[in-house]
Amino acid sequence: MxxxxxxxxxxxxxxxxxxxxxxxxxxxxxxxxxxxxxxxxxxxxxxxxxxxxxxxxxxxxxxxxxPTAVELPSSPRPESNEASIIHRTVVGTVTGITDGDTVTLLWHNQTYRIRLNGIDCPERGQAYWKAAKEFTAQLLFSKPVSVHVVDIDRYGRYVGDIYLGNLYINAEIVRAGYAWHYKKYSDDSELARCEIEARKKRKGLWQDAHPIPPWEFRR
Ligand SMILES: [Zn+2]
Structure with missing residues (x-):
């Protein structure tokens, strides 16, 4: 016994x-x-x-x-929406590209709009808007990614860090000169470094002598 x-x-x-x-x-x-x-x-x-x-x-x-999702211990799961991905890291597929810094993620038969954390790409109507969108599409479209979701913004988009394999995509976009480091919302030193490097090498939008930051363009 x-x-x-x-x-x-x-x-x-x-x-x-x-x-x-x-x-x-x-x-x-x-x-x-x-x-x-x-x-x-x-x-x-x-x-x-x-x-x-x-x-x-x-x-x-x-x-x-x-398993493909994990609860971060610091944040309680919101009660209203069981499928919410906030404060989780999820593995899904990118099924749409809105622009350089906003993509659609498919996870467990639901789609989520993901705003890339800490970066800001040129807006529609600005120089390099299309180039930025194409750069992100070429990296992410129909690829399996892991997304570390840190927040939800006032437009209902999930704000997140996207990884493709070991590649931190948010930084890659800044490094290629297709986004600014969004310093108002991010103090990430890697993103800061990537922007300095892109400016120095006159990559992407830094080919223009006086590019207008998207947050000023939006005003
Ligand atoms: Zn296995």
Whole structure:
């Protein structure tokens, strides 16, 4: 009897751990993350928090279907909208490009408008608006991405950091000269560095001698 109870506990213990802490498993060379029982991690297995795996750009394995969203411990889930992605990191597919800094994300059969955090692309009617949109489209359209959603803005768009594999897309757009670092809302040092670099190399919109910041154009 005691032996049976012990066995039950023994087999339930890994499940219990998994549910509590949302751990997933990676290998030393792969780009995907897995559940503990996946055959891809039979030989090499590195335990990692799901949130860390997503932040580092690992994508979910298509064979074992590991979880694709994690609640950030600091923020409670909003009660009204179960499907809300705010304060979560989710893995979805980019299905639309509104402009350089706004895209549509498909996640679990729902679409979400994502405003890229900390950057500001030229507005429609400004120079380089189209070039910025095309740059973002070329990077993200129909790609699987992980999005770390930090906020929702007054237009109902989710504000987020987008990763394609290990690539931090918000920074790539600034680095290519298709966005300003949006300093009013962001003190991210990487974005600041990318803007300085783009200005120096006269990339994209910095080819103009006096580009007008989009936030001034909008006034
Ligand atoms: Zn797997």
């Amino acid at each position: 005691r032996r049976r109870a012990f066995l039950v506990l023994f087999f339930l213990w890994p499940l219990f751990l998994f549910a509590e802490d949302q751990y997933v498993y990676i290998t030393s060379t792969g780009t995907k993350y897995h559940t503990e029982s996946c055959s891809y991690v039979a030989h090499s297995k590195i335990k990692i928090l799901l949130s860390d795996a997503l932040k580092k750009g690992y994508l979910p394995c298509k064979v074992c279907n590991p």
